[in-house]
Amino acid sequence: MIEILSVTGPASVQDLGRFDQYRFGVGTSGAMDDVALRAGNILLGNDENSAGIEIPMLPFKLRFGRDMAFALTGADVEAEIAGRVIPPWWRSHARTGDILTVKAMPRGARSYLTFGGGIDVPMVLGSRSTQFRSEFGGWHGRPLQAGDILPCTASTATIGELGVEPAEITLVRPNATPDETVVRVVIAGEYDGFAATTQALFWSSSWKITPQSNRYGYRLQGPAVKPEVPIEKRSHGIVPGVIQIPPNGQPIIQMRDAQTSGGYPKIATVIRADLWRVGQARLGGKLRFEQTAYTDALAAEAEMSAYLDRLRTNVRLVEETRTCRSS
Amino acid sequence: MPIELTDIARLAQILEKSGVDTIEIEEPGQSLKLVVDTGPRMAASPTLAAPAADHSVIAKADVAGHFLAAHPWRDKPFVAQGQRIEAGAVVGLVKIGLLYAPIVAPAAGTVDAVIAEPGATVGYGTPIVRIRPLAGSSPIN
Numbered sequence: 001m002i003e004i005l006s007v008t009g010p011a012s013v014q015d016l017g018r019f020d021q022y023r024f025g026v027g028t029s030g031a032m033d034d035v036a037l038r039a040g041n042i043l044l045g046n047d048e049n050s051a052g053i054e055i056p057m058l059p060f061k062l063r064f065g066r067d068m069a070f071a072l073t074g075a076d077v078e079a080e081i082a083g084r085v086i087p088p089w090w091r092s093h094a095r096t097g098d099i100l101t102v103k104a105m106p107r108g109a110r111s112y113l114t115f116g117g118g119i120d121v122p123m124v125l126g127s128r129s130t131q132f133r134s135e136f137g138g139w140h141g142r143p144l145q146a147g148d149i150l151p152c153t154a155s156t157a158t159i160g161e162l163g164v165e166p167a168e169i170t171l172v173r174p175n176a177t178p179d180e181t182v183v184r185v186v187i188a189g190e191y192d193g194f195a196a197t198t199q200a201l202f203w204s205s206s207w208k209i210t211p212q213s214n215r216y217g218y219r220l221q222g223p224a225v226k227p228e229v230p231i232e233k234r235s236h237g238i239v240p241g242v243i244q245i246p247p248n249g250q251p252i253i254q255m256r257d258a259q260t261s262g263g264y265p266k267i268a269t270v271i272r273a274d275l276w277r278v279g280q281a282r283l284g285g286k287l288r289f290e291q292t293a294y295t296d297a298l299a300a301e302a303e304m305s306a307y308l309d310r311l312r313t314n315v316r317l318v319e320e321t322r323t324c325r326s327s
Numbered sequence: 328m329p330i331e332l333t334d335i336a337r338l339a340q341i342l343e344k345s346g347v348d349t350i351e352i353e354e355p356g357q358s359l360k361l362v363v364d365t366g367p368r369m370a371a372s373p374t375l376a377a378p379a380a381d382h383s384v385i386a387k388a389d390v391a392g393h394f395l396a397a398h399p400w401r402d403k404p405f406v407a408q409g410q411r412i413e414a415g416a417v418v419g420l421v422k423i424g425l426l427y428a429p430i431v432a433p434a435a436g437t438v439d440a441v442i443a444e445p446g447a448t449v450g451y452g453t454p455i456v457r458i459r460p461l462a463g464s465s466p467i468n
Contacts, residue, residue, distance in 0.1 A: 076400050087398045087417065087427070107400060163420065163427030169399055170425065307425075314424045317341045321350060 001065040004148040009057030013138035016049045018127035025260045029129035032110050032279030035167045036074035040114030042311050043071040043091040050118025051128035055111040060102040064094040069116035069159050075108025090163045108280040117155030132257050170307050181281045183274040184292040190265035193227040206286045215257040224249030231265040238262045241270035273300035347424045349391040351451040384434045386456040388449040392423030396445040410438045418456045436460040
């Protein structure tokens, strides 16, 4: 078990998400950066869907109630276990009573803390993710608070310290700068309802991520992008990544805790291979959209899968070598 | 226990799949080095640290790959000359495929010199950092 000692902002228990209830209007929830959550679980030899803690704000501090392996992935953070500095994208081992302190986040927006065996909260509707909107799943359906004691599945594996290359390095995108994230999108249903000049404005603008951005969605600020004539549609199914244009012409990217339906016109959709990049884009930072063909979106997804495949085989290599050495 | 041929075959397969080109395993009475032929590459040189006359201890690589003095996300190297470090502290990384394997200080002390060049190909036993141990402290390995 682990005890939360201090927490800032809405840290929550998340796995990869809740995918079988969408048709009933239950959103996916799940890690905003699913690549980072998977990487942490791969480092620990966990099921990749094991639940971890998504930490969007710092400082954060917890105490280990027993010997346990853990990993930190996602945003670059300054972290220490029992006074020792932990490099980024790293697994380490804590002893009973050790305190983990995560102090600052020089890069990215969300850090993921995973544990050997995973956090053992009940599965609700097929997932351990916290569903903020309806207040269920995760830890009592709410953000973590100081004093919370989370149960962890026992894992007997003792593993050495090891790091992996962050996804942002392996899957680096051209033209990205420290304060501007370039995300690939495919055009969506109502794209043709915008004049060519308005479409061009959408592509050329650098969109500021406003403070009204969170797990539900990112509200962007820039030049007004409005359809030629107002488009009013009945509410229809939408998915995380959909970029809607409300009447004020300021785009909204729907994220993991988004509603499952909406009526605003959709101009584009962030491809799945880049959704984690949006999840790591910081408040106040900039986003730029790059139009991508469907086939290129699939290729990008294959590239992301290849990175995860290499992580799996590389980490397994270390464990196999250890087995050979100790046998 | 001897390393079996089946172990070697399995390791070779894993190496190939992982895009990792060298692995070395050493234990009492036996050592194994597997090199996957991936075209031109530098030979990993298992240089054993010369026992220093001045009682300094050496942090060595224990896997073949490329030496990273700093994490790619950080400007500051893990250690610099003159720095006090604890036994078990990470003094650098060996990049092998997508893995960053830690190079660990065998004893507490003061960093005398970072011997390896950043980016250099290192092998099992390559000296990385020379440490002047604290008086009275004993190496952990």
